[in-house]
Amino acid sequence: MSASAVIPYSIPSLTTERLILDAMTMADSDEVERLAGDEAVARTTASIPHPYPPGASRPWIATHLADFLAGKSVMWAMRLKSTHALLGCIGLIVHKEDDNAEMGYWIGVPYWNHGYTTEAARATIRFGFEYFHLERIHARHMAINPASGRVMQKAGMTREGTFRKHAKKGDTYHDIVYYGLLRSEWEEAVAQKV
Numbered sequence: 001m002s003a004s005a006v007i008p009y010s011i012p013s014l015t016t017e018r019l020i021l022d023a024m025t026m027a028d029s030d031e032v033e034r035l036a037g038d039e040a041v042a043r044t045t046a047s048i049p050h051p052y053p054p055g056a057s058r059p060w061i062a063t064h065l066a067d068f069l070a071g072k073s074v075m076w077a078m079r080l081k082s083t084h085a086l087l088g089c090i091g092l093i094v095h096k097e098d099d100n101a102e103m104g105y106w107i108g109v110p111y112w113n114h115g116y117t118t119e120a121a122r123a124t125i126r127f128g129f130e131y132f133h134l135e136r137i138h139a140r141h142m143a144i145n146p147a148s149g150r151v152m153q154k155a156g157m158t159r160e161g162t163f164r165k166h167a168k169k170g171d172t173y174h175d176i177v178y179y180g181l182l183r184s185e186w187e188e189a190v191a192q193k194v
């Protein structure tokens, strides 16, 4: 049986130089709510409410395994390899009919600007192309959030354009910047590093 024919029953863990990406559990819910509850994290994400309702992470965490097994998405906790501290999360929402996926992520403010999200994004992109056999991975960020665009650039993605006033957060309409990476581009980049 080939590796791709093995049917998983849990979310696979990934390791990078400094991080472990693994399944989130209910034991993470308090820390998720503490980190995501920071207004600076909620401000530039599409779906994190502020204030974060107590307990609201639990039904979200409860969807992760079933959605992964259904091939709809993968969501990982980003943890420090050295301490297992939860830093944030990263994942892909898969659109199987088009063989593409959208990558999304957030990380707690104390951990910003250490390169952690970029490290996790590279591993997530590899997983997306190898496991889900995607043709394309995209990601998008509010124009007011250049740090996220920088993560996308460092992960090898190409800026594809801006949708003006495309998303509403609170009472404000935000310009949304799109990045994409094709399988062929990713394979070429991997081949150049070997």
Ligand SMILES: CC(C)(COP(=O)(O)OP(=O)(O)OC[C@H]1O[C@@H](n2cnc3c(N)ncnc32)[C@H](O)[C@@H]1OP(=O)(O)O)[C@@H](O)C(=O)NCCC(=O)NCCS
Pocket (backbone or CB within 6 Å): 040, 041, 042, 044, 045, 046, 105, 106, 107, 108, 111, 112, 113, 114, 115, 116, 117, 118, 119, 140, 141, 142, 145, 146, 147, 148, 150, 151
């Ligand atoms: C965006 C976010 C995920 C970045 O995570 P991170 O772990 O700090 O990212 P990294 O350290 O891998 O890379 C950040 C890069 O942005 C740069 N950066 C930080 N602030 C910046 C700013 N105001 N303008 C431009 N670049 C900035 C950093 O210098 C770094 O680039 P460099 O390595 O070239 O110096 C994090 O800030 C976050 O979670 N924000 C809140 C939630 C969010 O916006 N999620 C993404 C939604 S699209």
